[in-house]
């Protein structure tokens with residue numbers, strides 16, 4: 001089978017052109033430019049090709065097949081132990097970089113880190129000390145693979161339940177970023193595509209709001225300098241009203257500023273809390 005024939009076959013299963021080339025790169029070990037110029041070359045590893053087609057028939061996401069997902073221009077190793085990083089989460093990184101504004105003596109804390117995509121990206125780009133936390137040992141194994149793969153320094157990994165490792169060890173940061181599980185267990189609209197992702201990365205109690213409530217109640221305890229900090233949390237596109245309500249109920253200190261941010265698809269996606 002030639003590369004061109006494989007391309008035509010893959011097209012029957014994948015709508016996204018760039019994902020087709022991700023698979024062809026995975027199958028041949030060659031980059032896009034080479035593939036374009038060598039369409040008549042044979043795919044040598046036919047059994048690998050056949051298992052890809054089988055996985056696609058089972059709707060396994062391409063990122064899990066090729067063990068890679070590009071996030072903020074960086075290639076992260078991913079497998080079924082972690083959530084596949086989403087493009088909308090790049091908003092968290094973008095806003096965090098704006099707040100950091102080239103400061104390099106800050107402490108970053110990435111809660112619910114999963115593959116480490118947010119925290120490792122920020123560390124890689126700014127060289128600030130960074131803590132990466134997750135409850136899942138399995139997710140942290142993947143995170144460690146990414147730490148070895150992507151140039152990152154001054155990073156510590158902590159396992160535990162949400163804020164607990166920070167509170168227990170009295171660790172505080174300047175920039176807190178967090179993309180927690182936020183889907184309501186009752187949500188009927190969850191796409192079929194999430195079937196292969198870790199369920200504890202997706203769903204949360206209290207209609208998906210448990211982590212926001214816990215954060216709003218406790219975040220001053222994990223901030224180094226309450227007069228100069230930034231906290232950015234991602235949420236689901238229909239959760240803004242509920243999160244605004246929780247904020248009003250649980251954050252009573254008027255010395256904080258909060259704003260909501262929209263992603264590139266014009267959906268409300270993040271809350272950002274800072275000092276005034």
Ligand SMILES: C[S@@+](CC[C@H](N)C(=O)[O-])C[C@H]1O[C@@H](n2cnc3c(N)ncnc32)[C@H](O)[C@@H]1O
Pocket residue numbers: 082083084085086089111112113114115116117118133134135136139160161162163179180181182200201202
């Ligand atoms: C939505 S995923 C986010 C992963 C990654 N930060 C991203 O943006 O793609 C949520 C992560 O929270 C972790 N998690 C779930 N419950 C947790 C808890 N109680 N404490 C800490 N982490 C938790 C999951 O293991 C998962 O890695």
